[in-house]
Amino acid sequence: MRFGGLLAVNDLSFAAAGRQITAIIGPNGAGKTTLFNCITGFYRPQVGRIALHHPTGVKLLERLPDHRIAREAGVARTFQNIRLFPRMTVLENLIVAQHAALMRASVFSLAGLLGLARYRQAERRAVDKARHWLDRLNLIAQADDEAGALPYGSQRRLEIARAMCTDPVLLCLDEPAAGLNPRESAELNTLLTAIRDETGVGVLLIEHDMTVVMGISDHIVVLDYGRRIAEGPPAAIRRDPAVIRAYLGETAAEDLPPAVSGDVSEADGC
Amino acid sequence: MATAPADPAPPLKDAVIDAALAGLVAAALALPMLGFHLEDGTTSLTLSPHLPRVGLAALVVAGGRLGLTLARRGLAARRAGRPGRLARLGGRLSGTRLWVGWAMLLFAAVLPLLPFADRNLIDKATMVLIYVMLGWGLNVVVGLAGLLDLGFVAFYAVGAYSYALLAHYFGLSFWACLPLAGLLAAAFGLTLGFPVLRLRGDYLAIVTLGFGEIVRVVLVNWGDLTGGPNGLGGIPRPTLFGLRFAAYAPPGHHTFAQFFGLRFSPEHRIVFLYFLILILASVTNLVTLRLRRLPIGRAWEALREDEIACRSLGLNPTTVKLSAFATGAMCAGFAGSFFATRQGFISPESFTFMESAVILAIVVLGGMGSQIGVVLAALLLVGLPEWFRELQQYRMLAFGAALVLIMLWRPSGLLSGRAPTIRLGERT
Numbered sequence: 001m002r003f004g005g006l007l008a009v010n011d012l013s014f015a016a017a018g019r020q021i022t023a024i025i026g027p028n029g030a031g032k033t034t035l036f037n038c039i040t041g042f043y044r045p046q047v048g049r050i051a052l053h054h055p056t057g058v059k060l061l062e063r064l065p066d067h068r069i070a071r072e073a074g075v076a077r078t079f080q081n082i083r084l085f086p087r088m089t090v091l092e093n094l095i096v097a098q099h100a101a102l103m104r105a106s107v108f109s110l111a112g113l114l115g116l117a118r119y120r121q122a123e124r125r126a127v128d129k130a131r132h133w134l135d136r137l138n139l140i141a142q143a144d145d146e147a148g149a150l151p152y153g154s155q156r157r158l159e160i161a162r163a164m165c166t167d168p169v170l171l172c173l174d175e176p177a178a179g180l181n182p183r184e185s186a187e188l189n190t191l192l193t194a195i196r197d198e199t200g201v202g203v204l205l206i207e208h209d210m211t212v213v214m215g216i217s218d219h220i221v222v223l224d225y226g227r228r229i230a231e232g233p234p235a236a237i238r239r240d241p242a243v244i245r246a247y248l249g250e251t252a253a254e255d256l257p258p259a260v261s262g263d264v265s266e267a268d269g270c
Numbered sequence: 271m272a273t274a275p276a277d278p279a280p281p282l283k284d285a286v287i288d289a290a291l292a293g294l295v296a297a298a299l300a301l302p303m304l305g306f307h308l309e310d311g312t313t314s315l316t317l318s319p320h321l322p323r324v325g326l327a328a329l330v331v332a333g334g335r336l337g338l339t340l341a342r343r344g345l346a347a348r349r350a351g352r353p354g355r356l357a358r359l360g361g362r363l364s365g366t367r368l369w370v371g372w373a374m375l376l377f378a379a380v381l382p383l384l385p386f387a388d389r390n391l392i393d394k395a396t397m398v399l400i401y402v403m404l405g406w407g408l409n410v411v412v413g414l415a416g417l418l419d420l421g422f423v424a425f426y427a428v429g430a431y432s433y434a435l436l437a438h439y440f441g442l443s444f445w446a447c448l449p450l451a452g453l454l455a456a457a458f459g460l461t462l463g464f465p466v467l468r469l470r471g472d473y474l475a476i477v478t479l480g481f482g483e484i485v486r487v488v489l490v491n492w493g494d495l496t497g498g499p500n501g502l503g504g505i506p507r508p509t510l511f512g513l514r515f516a517a518y519a520p521p522g523h524h525t526f527a528q529f530f531g532l533r534f535s536p537e538h539r540i541v542f543l544y545f546l547i548l549i550l551a552s553v554t555n556l557v558t559l560r561l562r563r564l565p566i567g568r569a570w571e572a573l574r575e576d577e578i579a580c581r582s583l584g585l586n587p588t589t590v591k592l593s594a595f596a597t598g599a600m601c602a603g604f605a606g607s608f609f610a611t612r613q614g615f616i617s618p619e620s621f622t623f624m625e626s627a628v629i630l631a632i633v634v635l636g637g638m639g640s641q642i643g644v645v646l647a648a649l650l651l652v653g654l655p656e657w658f659r660e661l662q663q664y665r666m667l668a669f670g671a672a673l674v675l676i677m678l679w680r681p682s683g684l685l686s687g688r689a690p691t692i693r694l695g696e697r698t
Binding site: 040042066067068070071076077079083084085086087088089091092095096097099100102103106109112113123127131134140143144162163166 | 557560561564565566568569571572575576578579580581582583584585586587688690691692693694
């Protein structure tokens with residue numbers, strides 16, 4: 001993916017499996033969010049292929065427009081800067097996420113206008129699904145509140161609930177722990193592992209909070225300057241010299257003040 | 271320049287300086303407008319200065335500004351610690367909104383039977399109802415989908431002209447043309463929608479403004495088809511199941527008065543038209559209220575809130591926007607064909623930008639997305655100027671003053687605040 005003279009994501013290939021949490025980490029500007037925008041169709045990569053093995057067949061994401069990626073390929077995402085529908089209620093946010101199914105049931109809005117039983121049932125099912133995720137994410141008491149009035153942590157959880165209401169096969173989370181306090185991050189950890197184990201959805205996670213990344217990832221991909229510099233399970237990534245170099249700079253250990261080089265070797269050891 | 275609530279009593283000096291500045295601005299503006307008077311002498315025009323008037327205008331503005339600041343401060347001080355009276359009134363109104371709506375509909379239904387309802391009043395009420403219907407249509411586009419449309423009157427014109435032309439060239443009746451006019455206007459809505467899909471906000475407003483003008487200019491210049499600036503006359507009046515509202519019927523037809531054994535009176539037609547627009551407007555209201563609770567309506571609102579989030583959830587912004595444009599345009603088309611049959615004569619004069627501006631003002635003043643707000647604003651903006659026709663040129667001054675006052679009093683419209691389209695119902 002190239003923006004003018006800047007090569008943001010270059011020659012990158014990796015695989016993220018279903019029923020696994022794959023974390024993408026890297027220093028600021030490494031191209032993580034650009035990668036997400038390519039996967040979810042907000043950007044179209046100039047070269048390369050993004051293939052998703054969907055239950056109904058292989059979908060080539062680089063060829064679909066963004067709204068069809070969400071609807072047909074089952075890729076849902078959250079945003080680094082939260083994008084809820086702030087003046088709609090929490091429940092409405094979750095119902096909008098089920099637009100495609102409800103629209104089909106409302107038959108060009110005609111069945112809905114006439115209030116046919118078929119549409120009413122579909123709406124009841126949509127509310128039930130929303131209620132399930134609200135329960136799951138502990139938002140049920142705020143269901144009829146304006147989404148924009150929720151506290152920050154709840155807005156983050158609501159965004160995840162909204163993405164899950166689209167019944168995704170791949171859930172892309174862009175810094176879900178940003179701005180959360182340690183207790184909330186710990187809750188997020190249990191939540192994400194539970195979602196993975198219960199629904200079998202593949203989770204792709206961009207995160208800077210290493211307690212989250214190291215705690216729940218099955219697989220980690222490290223990016224720097226748009227290239228993959230390392231890939232593997234958390235334990236291997238933690239020891240990888242290329243990763244440490246990318247995060248701490250090129251400087252050799254002997255140039256560092258003794259206190260810092262001690263820290264680095266400690267980090268190497270654990 | 272609102273007084274900050276945290277600082278309830280800033281020095282009086284600030285208020286005076288503020289008022290003096292406002293007075294200076296007013297004086298600068300008034301100097302060219304009020305300061306000189308052209309006097310028609312016997313041989314030539316002479317320009318005589320009228321400086322006292324400028325001073326008077328500046329004083330009035332400065333005094334008003336000072337009064338407003340002081341009044342606001344007094345209110346802020348009294349309000350501290352308890353919710354504002356206006357806010358509570360708003361809360362009460364939204365609680366009883368359904369009830370208010372039914373009461374208004376009942377009043378509208380019995381209006382022609384009331385003793386003080388003369389022909390003039392019913393005529394004006396019909397006019398107000400046309401604008402209410404247009405306001406409800408535009409509310410879909412502006413209030414729900416958040417697409418600022420400055421050329422809404424184009425669809426109104428399309429509706430009016432499609433009825434007039436179909437009746438003129440093909441002899442179709444009002445009832446056959448009403449759905450056709452709606453469909454044609456919706457088709458124009460789609461036509462406008464396609465090129466503006468990528469635009470938002472100000473850019474969209476400018477293109478829709480241009481579209482409104484294009485439609486009007488075409489109507490003016492395509493003389494062979496539309497009669498050009500002379501307009502189209504002799505548009506057939508609507509019938510009630512084939513019964514005519516006229517003194518005489520051609521052979522084989524009946525008039526309304528004959529059929530019911532009444533004495534002919536021109537008022538029958540006025541009342542019939544009133545009920546017709548009341549029904550059309552009520553249906554518009556019912557359908558738009560219902561659409562709002564359907565997936566398509568929620569998609570409109572979601573699009574207004576955040577288009578990128580919509581796309582990430584699988585909503586196709588193209589279809590969502592186009593459906594909003596088409597729905598709004600269809601309402602305008604129905605209203606337009608009613609307008610044509612009521613007037614019996616239409617010309618491009620009736621579809622100027624001023625009309626678009628009034629309809630938009632009705633939606634914005636009413637409070638975006640509020641159905642009853644639209645009714646109140648239409649009464650205020652269309653009804654009052656009609657009633658105060660005797661004030662002549664001061665009418666527009668009063669119109670402007672009313673707009674300023676409402677925006678000071680309730681910046682987000684008369685009745686703002688949205689009701690959720692669906693509730694979990696565990697706390698209601």
